[in-house]
Amino acid sequence: MNLTNTKTVYLCTNCGHNAPKWQGKCDSCHEWNTYEEKVVSKKSTAVKRAKSPNKTSPILVGDITGSVVLRTETHDQELQRVLGGGIVPGSVVLVGGQPGIGKSTLLLQLSLYSKQKILYVSGEESAEQIKIRADRIGIKNTSCFIYAESDIDAIITQAVDTQAEMIIIDSIQTMLHNEIGSGAGSVAQIRGCTEKLIQYAKEKHVPIFIVGHITKEGNLAGPKVLEHMVDVVLQFEGDQNYSYRILRSLKNRFGSTEEIGIYKMQQEGMEPVSNPSQLFLSQHPQQLSGSAICASLEGKRPLLLETQALVSPTVYSSPQRSATGYDQRRMSMLLAVLEKRCRIPIGLSDVFLNIVGGIKASDPGMDLAILAALMSSHLDISIPSDSCFAGEVGLSGEIRAVRRLESRIQEADRLGFKHFFYSDHTDLSLDSDVLSIRLHPLSKTTDLMELLQG
Numbered sequence: 272m273n274l275t276n277t278k279t280v281y282l283c284t285n286c287g288h289n290a291p292k293w294q295g296k297c298d299s300c301h302e303w304n305t306y307e308e309k310v311v312s313k314k315s316t317a318v319k320r321a322k323s324p325n326k327t328s329p330i331l332v333g334d335i336t337g338s339v340v341l342r343t344e345t346h347d348q349e350l351q352r353v354l355g356g357g358i359v360p361g362s363v364v365l366v367g368g369q370p371g372i373g374k375s376t377l378l379l380q381l382s383l384y385s386k387q388k389i390l391y392v393s394g395e396e397s398a399e400q401i402k403i404r405a406d407r408i409g410i411k412n413t414s415c416f417i418y419a420e421s422d423i424d425a426i427i428t429q430a431v432d433t434q435a436e437m438i439i440i441d442s443i444q445t446m447l448h449n450e451i452g453s454g455a456g457s458v459a460q461i462r463g464c465t466e467k468l469i470q471y472a473k474e475k476h477v478p479i480f481i482v483g484h485i486t487k488e489g490n491l492a493g494p495k496v497l498e499h500m501v502d503v504v505l506q507f508e509g510d511q512n513y514s515y516r517i518l519r520s521l522k523n524r525f526g527s528t529e530e531i532g533i534y535k536m537q538q539e540g541m542e543p544v545s546n547p548s549q550l551f552l553s554q555h556p557q558q559l560s561g562s563a564i565c566a567s568l569e570g571k572r573p574l575l576l577e578t579q580a581l582v583s584p585t586v587y588s589s590p591q592r593s594a595t596g597y598d599q600r601r602m603s604m605l606l607a608v609l610e611k612r613c614r615i616p617i618g619l620s621d622v623f624l625n626i627v628g629g630i631k632a633s634d635p636g637m638d639l640a641i642l643a644a645l646m647s648s649h650l651d652i653s654i655p656s657d658s659c660f661a662g663e664v665g666l667s668g669e670i671r672a673v674r675r676l677e678s679r680i681q682e683a684d685r686l687g688f689k690h691f692f693y694s695d696h697t698d699l700s701l702d703s704d705v706l707s708i709r710l711h712p713l714s715k716t717t718d719l720m721e722l723l724q725g
Contacts, residue, residue: 279308279309280308280309281293281294281306281307281308281309282306282307282309282453282457282458282459283297283299283300283302283305283306283458284305284306284307284453284457284458285297285300285302285305285458286299286300286302286305286458286495287458287462287495287496288300290306293306293308294306307453307457307459309451309452309453309459340359340525341359341360342354342355342356342357342358342359342525343357343358343359343360343387343478344357345357345358345381345384345385346384346385347380347381347384347532347543348543348545349518349532349533349534349543349544350377350381350518350532350543352530352532353505353518353519353520353530353531353532354503354520354523354525354526355523355525355526355527355530356526358437358478359478359502359525360476360477360478361472361473361475361476361477361478362472362478362479362502362503362524362525363465363468363469363472363478363479363481363500363501363502363503364478364479364480364481364501364502364503364504364505365443365481365483365491365497365498365501365503365504365505366378366480366481366482366483366505366507367482367483367484367485367491367504367505367506367507368485368506368507368508369485369507369511370484371511372507372508372509372511372516373507373509373516373534373536373541374441374482374507375393375396375404375441375482376404376408376536376540376541377507377518377534377540377541378391378439378441378480378482379391379401379404379405379408379439379540380408380540380541381439381480382412382415382437382439383405383408383409383410383411383412383415384411384412385412385415385437386412387412387414387436387437388414388415388416388433388434388435388436388437389412389414389415389416389435389436389437389438389439390416390418390426390429390430390433390435390437390438390439391415391416391417391418391439391441392418392419392420392426392438392439392440392441393417393418393419393441394419394420394421394440394441394442394445394446394455395441395442395445396419396441397419398417398418398419401417401419402417405417407538407539407540408539408540409539409540416429416433416435421445421446421447421455422446422447422449423446423447423448423449423463423464423467423468424448424449426438426440426446427467427471430471430475430477435477436477437477437478437479437480438468438472438477438478438479438480439479439480439482440468440479440480440481440482441482442481442482442483442484443461443464443465443481443482443483443497444456444461444483444484446460446461446464447460447464448460448463448464448467450463451463461497462496462497462500465481465497465500465501466500468481469500469501481501483497491504498521498522501522502522502523502524502525503520503522503523503524503525504520504521504522504523505518505519505520505521506518506519506520506521507519508631509536509629510629510631512629513628513629514535514536514537515533515534515535515536515544515547515550515628515629515630516533516534516535516536516541517531517532517533517534517569517630518531518532518533518534519531519570520570527570527571528570529570529571530570530571530572531569531570531572533547535550547574548573548574548575548576548682548686549686550628551574551575551576551577551627551628551630552564552575552577552686558653558656559653560647560648560650560651560652560653560654561579561580561581561582561644561645561647561648562577562578562579562580562644562647562653562654563577563578563580563640563641563643563644563647563654563658563660564576564577564578564640564656564658564659564660564683564688565577565578565636565637565639565640565641565659565660565661566636566640566659566660566661566679566680566682566683566691567632567634567636567637567661567679568634568636568673568674568675568678568679569632569634571675571678573675573678573679573681573682574630574682575659575682575683575686576626576627576628576630576632576637577626577627577628578597578624578625578626578627578637578640578641578644579624579625579626579627579644580622580623580624580625580641580644580645580647580648581621581622581623581624581648582617582620582621582622582645582648582649583620583621584619584620584621585619585620585621590618590619590620590621590622591621591622591623592606592621592622593622593623593624594623594624594625595624595625595626596625596626596629596630596631596632597624597626597631597632597637597641598633601638602622602624602641604666605638605641605642605645605664606618606622606645607666608642608664608666608668608716609642609645609646609649609716611668612667612668612715612716612717613646613668613716613717613720615646615649615720617645617649620649622645624641624644624645634673635663635673636661636662636663636673636674636679637661638662638663638664639660639661639662639663639664639670639692639693639694639713639719640659640660640661642664642716642719643660643692643719643723646719646720646723647723650723650724652723652724654723655689655690657687657688657689657690658688658689658690658691658692659683659688659690659691659692659708660691660692660693661673661676661679661680661691661692661693662692662693662694662713663694664716668715668716668717669714669715669716670693670694670695670696670713670714670715670716670718670719671694671696672693672694672696672697673693673694673697676693676697676699677699677700677701680693680699680701680706680708680710681701681706683708684706684707684708688708689707689708689709690708690709690711691708691709691710691711692711692712692713692719692722693710693711693712693713694712694713694714695712695713695714696714697712
């Protein structure tokens with residue numbers, strides 16, 4: 272008796288939605304001509320019961336053992352910070368980012384500096400191309416195997432034969448599963464290959480790093496379920512015109528998602544930056560208008576950044592508004608606060624804002640520094656280079672408290688700043704006697720303008 276039935280379904284290559292028949296527009300993501308035909312087999316329930324694992328019973332939470340997560344340390348302290356203290360055995364980590372941002376370089380560097388037996392799988396480059404990059408980085412690990420292959424079954428076989436202690440897949444969009452009829456990079460292929468890698472990682476307790484492409488909107492390519500399947504999702508960010516990169520944790524089942532790692536792209540690879548604030552402030556001008564230092568927060572990490580503003584009379588019928596590294600809509604809100612609450616006629620002026628270093632910041636605590644830079648440029652008054660700002664600005668012109676202000680103040684004090692401006696609505700637990708920095712609480716934006724003018 273034949274216990275296997277086959278049927279045909281149509282899968283959307285953009286979002287993974289399935290339909291019983293072909294249609295031009297996807298009902299889920301509303302994209303056109305994205306459905307592909309796929310033949311699936313469905314075994315009878317009798318066969319499924321026969322092959323199902325032994326039944327388990329619920330366990331009291333107090334009786335569960337092995338709650339301590341053992342981690343493997345890496346040479347890269349920034350990566351170790353983002354992962355939550357090291358690599359967890361059996362974990363699956365998805366690393367995404369724009370092309371050329373440094374994903375492959377970072378993971379190859381992890382392989383070459385590790386003390387474990389590594390299987391580095393590349394479906395995009397040949398072994399010779401990887402060797403050229405490895406020579407530039409510097410080969411420290413002689414137990415790193417390079418395997419240029421895209422067949423997922425062959426990769427699993429080689430992982431068993433080489434007894435690899437860690438596997439790196441570059442990238443998941445190039446992998447192929449023989450039992451799936453669609454082409455490489457399709458939703459079905461990405462999901463099928465990832466499921467097989469996760470199964471191997473959990474059975475053998477081998478950590479696996481997977482490189483994933485991103486779409487033009489900046490999201491990870493493939494089905495959204497891919498991010499739910501893996502244990503950790505890391506996003507590599509940065510502007511290719513600058514050498515700085517940020518590794519951000521979007522999901523972490525073994526640690527916090529409020530940690531970031533900062534790197535500098537060098538000829539020899541990705542160099543971890545242990546003191547990013549000092550690096551971003553290395554070219555801070557001494558006595559120029561339109562420049563202010565903000566104590567921002569990236570995750571749990573305080574980061575001092577320079578904000579630059581240029582306000583000049585417009586020569587066109589409508590003024591220009593441009594923001595680099597900052598939300599332009601929030602900048603427009605701050606300009607409206609200046610116009611309404613501070614009586615500064617800025618509506619007929621061109622305004623340009625820049626966050627130095629190619630960093631894209633979204634911390635609301637940067638509002639006060641940006642407002643100070645705008646005032647400084649408009650009034651042509653320089654802000655002392657030993658001053659630092661942190662505060663959120665409301666629509667009524669009030670300066671609101673920001674989170675983790677103590678860590679921001681300590682970072683500014685460590686770097687030698689003498690004055691710190693913040694909201695007077697903050698309850699500080701710091702002992703000001705042990706700090707060499709002076710604290711200046713502000714209530715409204717008009718207080719800031721009086722300080723600059725006075």
